[in-house]
Amino acid sequence: xxxxxxxxxxxxxxxxxPSHQGWGLPVPDDRLAQALQQHFGWESFRPGQRAVxxxxxxxxxxxxxxxxxxxKSLCYQLPALVRQGLVVVxxxxxxLMQDQVSQxxxxxxxxxxxxxxxxxxxxxxxxxxxRDRRLRLLYLAPERLQAEATRQLLEDGIETGQLxxxxxxxxxxxxxxxxxxxxxYRRLGQxxxxxxxxxxxxxxxxxxxxxxxxxxxxxxxxxPLVQVRSARRPNLSYGMALRPAxxxxxxxxxxxxxxxxxxxxxxxxxxxxxWAARLxxxxxxxxxxxxxxxxxxxxxxxxHFQDHPAPVLVATVAFGMGVDRADVGLVLHLDLPxxxxxxxxxxxxxxxxxxxARCLVLFDPADRVxxxxxxxxxxQPGAEAHQEAERLRQELAQRQLRRMEAVAEGEDCREQALxxxxxxxxxxxxxxxxxxxxxxxxDWSGQVGMVLQALEARSGRDLRGLAEQxxxxxxxxxxxxxxxxxxLVQEELLSESNDGSQRLWLRPVAEHYLRDPWPLxxxx
Numbered sequence: 001x002x003x004x005x006x007x008x009x010x011x012x013x014x015x016x017x018p019s020h021q022g023w024g025l026p027v028p029d030d031r032l033a034q035a036l037q038q039h040f041g042w043e044s045f046r047p048g049q050r051a052v053x054x055x056x057x058x059x060x061x062x063x064x065x066x067x068x069x070x071x072k073s074l075c076y077q078l079p080a081l082v083r084q085g086l087v088v089v090x091x092x093x094x095x096l097m098q099d100q101v102s103q104x105x106x107x108x109x110x111x112x113x114x115x116x117x118x119x120x121x122x123x124x125x126x127x128x129x130x131r132d133r134r135l136r137l138l139y140l141a142p143e144r145l146q147a148e149a150t151r152q153l154l155e156d157g158i159e160t161g162q163l164x165x166x167x168x169x170x171x172x173x174x175x176x177x178x179x180x181x182x183x184x185y186r187r188l189g190q191x192x193x194x195x196x197x198x199x200x201x202x203x204x205x206x207x208x209x210x211x212x213x214x215x216x217x218x219x220x221x222x223x224p225l226v227q228v229r230s231a232r233r234p235n236l237s238y239g240m241a242l243r244p245a246x247x248x249x250x251x252x253x254x255x256x257x258x259x260x261x262x263x264x265x266x267x268x269x270x271x272x273x274x275w276a277a278r279l280x281x282x283x284x285x286x287x288x289x290x291x292x293x294x295x296x297x298x299x300x301x302x303x304h305f306q307d308h309p310a311p312v313l314v315a316t317v318a319f320g321m322g323v324d325r326a327d328v329g330l331v332l333h334l335d336l337p338x339x340x341x342x343x344x345x346x347x348x349x350x351x352x353x354x355x356x357a358r359c360l361v362l363f364d365p366a367d368r369v370x371x372x373x374x375x376x377x378x379x380q381p382g383a384e385a386h387q388e389a390e391r392l393r394q395e396l397a398q399r400q401l402r403r404m405e406a407v408a409e410g411e412d413c414r415e416q417a418l419x420x421x422x423x424x425x426x427x428x429x430x431x432x433x434x435x436x437x438x439x440x441x442x443d444w445s446g447q448v449g450m451v452l453q454a455l456e457a458r459s460g461r462d463l464r465g466l467a468e469q470x471x472x473x474x475x476x477x478x479x480x481x482x483x484x485x486x487x488l489v490q491e492e493l494l495s496e497s498n499d500g501s502q503r504l505w506l507r508p509v510a511e512h513y514l515r516d517p518w519p520l521x522x523x524x
Contacts, residue, residue, distance in 0.1 A: 035082050039107060046071045048229045052201060053078050056165050061224040062201040063171070063215055067231045068348025072203045073100060076167035080136040081109065085164035086157055089139045090191075092170050092182055095322025097139040099302065103324065104137055113139035114150070117295075133162055142184040145191070154194050163198055166191055168219060171202035172341070175214035192220040205348060206231055206341045208423035231344055231419055232426055235351045236359055238414035239433040240407070243334070243362035251275075251332065252282055254360055255312060260327030261305065262312040263349050265320050267335045275334065276314040289315040289323070317346060326353040332360045336367035338375075339400035340407055340421035361408060365482060368405050372398060372500030395498035406490040409483065411439040411523040439523030444484060447476065448493070448520055451485055452510050455494070463502040480524065487522060 032053065036042050045053075052064045052075040066072045080087040091097045097113040104111035112126045112135055129135045130153065144150045157163030168174070174185040191200060202215050202224075216224060244250065255262050266272045269290045279286035285308075289301040298319075305311045305323055313323065331350040337343035343361075351357030375397045400421075407417040413428035413435050428435050454466060467482040474481070485504060488494040493510040497503040 031082065032078070035078060039078070039081050039109060040074065046074075048227050049075055051225060052227050055225040056199050056201055057082060059197075059199050061199055061221040063212060063221060063224050063226045063228075064201060064203045065207045065212065065228040066203070066205065067229060067233060068205040068345055069233070069352035070205075070229060072169070072205070075203065076165060076201055077104070077109070077137060080164050083164045084136075086130070086133075086135055086162045087137055087165045087167055088154065088157070088163065089137060089167040089169055090142050090145070090188060091139050092142060092173050092185070093318055093322050094141065095298075095302075095319045096169070097141070097322075099322050099324050100139060101137075102302070102306075109137065110135050111137035111139070114144055115141040116143070133160075142182070142188060145187065145194075151194060158195060158198065163195065166195060166198055166200045168200065168202045170204060171215045171219070172204040172207045172211050174218050175207075175211045186218065189218050189220055206344045206422045208341075208421075230426075231422055231424060232415065232429075233348065233351065234429075234431075235354055235356050236347065236415075237356065237431040237433075238347070238359045238361075238418070238429075240361040240363065240414060241433070243364045247334070247362050248278060248282070250362060251279070251334075252284070254330055254332055254358070255279070255284060258330035258358065259355070260310060260329040261308075261325050262310075262330045262332070263320055263323065263328055264312065264314045264332045264334065265317055265346060266314060267316070269316060271334070272314050272316055279312060279314070284312055286312040286314050289313050289319045291316070291319065317342075320349065321346060323349065324352070325349075327355070328352065329355075329357050330360065331357070332362070334362055336363035336371065336401075336408060337361065337404055338371055338397070340404050340418050341400070343404060344418055344422065363405075363408050365405075365479065365486075368401060369500075369502070371401055372502070375401065376500045398498040398500055402489065402496065405486065409486065410434070410490070411441075441521040441523045443519050443521050444487075445517050445520045447481075447484055448488065449514065449517060451481070451488060452493070452506060452514050455504055455506050456511075456514065459505050460503050463496075463504060466504065483524060491520075 032050070036045065047070070048064065048066045049071055052062045055062050056076065056079045062075070064072060064075055076087050076089060091100070094113070094115050094117065097115065101111045101113050110129065112129065114123070114126060118126070130138070140150065154163065168188055168191075173182040174188060200219060200221060202219055202221065204211075204215070207215065212226070212228070215221070241250070251264070264275065264286075266275050269292045272288050272290045276286045276288035287301045287304050289298065289305070293301065301313065302323065305313045306325060313320070315323070328350045331347045333343070333346070337346060347359035350359055375394055403421055407414060410417060411434055414432035415429040416426055419426050450470060451466070454470060455461060463482055463485050466485060467478045470476070470481040471478040485494065488510075489496045489504070493507055493513060495505050495507050
């Protein structure tokens with residue numbers, strides 16, 4: 001899908017841009033194709049790219065929602081090279097910025113990143129390159145825009161005509177409806193005031209309609225070109241399974257069967273180190289990658305992942321999202337992801353070469369509880385208005401977590417359920433474990449009645465206590481009763497608190513069910 005519009009439409013405020021920059025003047029097709037071949041070795045653009053490149057070169061704001069692996073970064077990289085100027089890119093992850101810079105430098109393109117951890121000598125060298133107009137891409141952490149030196153840098157870029165465009169990567173972070181909301185991103189609306197005539201492109205791999213509306217509003221995009229492509233990745237096969245007490249045999253089986261590189265996500269630094277050690281103990285050359293490593297060790301880990309023919313990298317999400325290699329044949333999550341939207345991005349590291357790749361999640365129902373409490377622990381104190389906004393954000397995060405759990409525990413097509421989370425309707429994929437498996441559905445209406453009666457007698461009970469009570473003297477164990485209660489929340493017979501405590505209440509449809517039950521066939 002793409003919003004129609006004339007990419008050469010003028011942008012308000014463009015009169016303050018130095019005319020020599022050439023905004024609004026068309027770039028010949030052969031010049032774009034020549035630059036694409038020269039700098040990236042591509043014969044043609046991927047779907048969605050060319051319209052965004054042309055719009056930016058014409059001075060128009062853009063919103064580009066392109067799937068992981070579709071080449072979003074080229075949309076702002078190529079304009080810098082065509083205009084021989086500077087594009088400033090805001091990115092939330094230092095690892096992602098460093099990886100992008102490394103890729104550009106390997107292509108002979110002058111790029112650098114500016115963040116809090118940059119040594120003073122490297123910072124001075126970066127500023128010298130800026131003054132000498134030797135940089136084409138400058139990556140910034142969002143908090144750097146609060147620094148007066150950075151603001152001056154932008155002003156200087158406008159005055160000298162060097163600044164070609166601004167890019168906000170992972171733009172869904174600006175929206176409280178997004179799966180990875182970051183307060184620093186909320187301040188990026190200042191970019192419009194700082195650079196009123198400079199075209200701005202916002203990019204994301206997963207942004208549903210509500211998130212897209214937030215991005216346009218909060219970044220103050222002016223009559224933007226909106227380019228949205230399907231997030232469906234037909235070469236990826238999704239699988240989700242309960243994690244056994246010792247998942248090492250399953251992990252080894254998946255790793256040994258994978259082609260190319262392997263990326264394993266673990267939630268904490270400690271878990272990353274433990275799993276890397278366990279895999280090395282099983283003769284798998286696994287490397288840990290997380291924020292706790294010193295800079296040299298991080299660089300060595302990244303270099304190993306890029307250069308080894310079949311590397312295995314165990315990383316936290318923040319660092320795993322910062323690596324890029326085309327032939328990743330397996331992305332394995334050792335815990336339940338926090339949201340369906342986030343999982344689409346995290347699993348999207350797989351199969352960027354277009355060849356078949358596997359995405360596997362090993363989860364435990366306890367993951368939901370620990371993640372729920374982690375969400376609650378991030379609550380930030382503040383004024384009354386801020387507290388209300390924070391409460392709504394936390395409730396949304398809990399609902400997103402609950403949706404991800406429903407995807408993992410459900411018997412429907414994994415891809416179909418994941419894409420529905422970002423507002424995309426697709427038919428079953430025919431590739432995931434659900435589509436290929438033969439789940440046997442049974443009638444749970446008798447047990448459902450017992451759950452609903454227990455809550456009718458005592459409303460607001462927590463899920464764990466309810467499951468413990470129902471398991472006493474029952475043929476079903478506590479885990480199965482807990483699954484059934486979660487399924488009733490997913491089927492909207494029960495409502496669940498959004499504070500992570502998993503307290504349950506009957507919905508009106510449940511009261512109707514108690515009066516006049518009907519068969520309920522599900523696969524456990």
